[in-house]
Amino acid sequence: MxxxxxxxxxxxxxxxxxxxxxxxxxxxxxxxxxxxxxxxxxxxxxxxxxxxxxxxxxxxxxxxxxxxRSEAPAVEAGEAGDDESEADDESEAGDEIPEADIEIVAGRAGASKEDARAALEATDGDLAAAVERLE
CATH class of the missing domain: 2.20.70.30 (Nascent polypeptide-associated complex domain)
Incomplete structure (x- = not known):
């Protein structure tokens, strides 16, 4: 060494x-x-x-x-599959904007929560684009 x-x-x-x-x-x-x-x-x-x-x-x-790389152990592949299906279930459950994101956009742009939610929905949840849209 x-x-x-x-x-x-x-x-x-x-x-x-x-x-x-x-x-x-x-x-x-x-x-x-x-x-x-x-x-x-x-x-x-x-x-x-x-x-x-x-x-x-x-x-x-x-x-x-x-x-x-394609040969992942069966245990890891099963766990990853479970995580992916949970993520799919969440996104299919209504594509709801997280409250924390709404608060961030509202605080940064000085807008109401309703306006922040609308901006986030219009920008598919993109925080930066939603703030820019409200400014």
């Missing part, structure tokens, strides 16, 4: 502490790195987190299995 091939581990840890570097072992069962085309799956990897002046860096040691 620092080219300290001849340093003993205790001395290396002492030097890292002096430089403000904290090294933590993470007991990870699995690490998945998703790219546009594939997933790299590390089973039982050695994972270390290094915190140096607020910047966190993770080091993964192990041999990954590679699989195409």
């Amino acid at each position: 620092f080219g300290g091939g001849g340093l003993n581990p205790r001395k290396m840890k002492q030097m890292m502490n002096q430089m403000g570097i904290d090294l933590t072992e993470i007991d990870a069962e699995e690490v998945i790195i998703r790219t546009a085309d594939e997933e790299l799956v590390f089973n039982e990897p050695e994972v270390q987190k290094m915190d140096a002046q607020g910047q966190e860096t993770y080091q993964i040691v192990g041999s990954p299995d590679t699989r195409p």
Whole structure:
């Protein structure tokens, strides 16, 4: 890491502490790195987190299995499908504008809640466009 091939581990840890570097072992069962085309799956990897002046860096040691992105585990695919169906149910339930959005638009544009709701409905819920429409 620092080219300290001849340093003993205790001395290396002492030097890292002096430089403000904290090294933590993470007991990870699995690490998945998703790219546009594939997933790299590390089973039982050695994972270390290094915190140096607020910047966190993770080091993964192990041999990954590679699989195409389309091959998601069945559990994850089932969970994602449930989330999507809930989102579809919400949007089909009436496309109602959230009260928080109405309050934001009304406050920003200095308009009534009724005007803010109308502007949001006219702009398909686009907050910025609704504020612009009311100004």
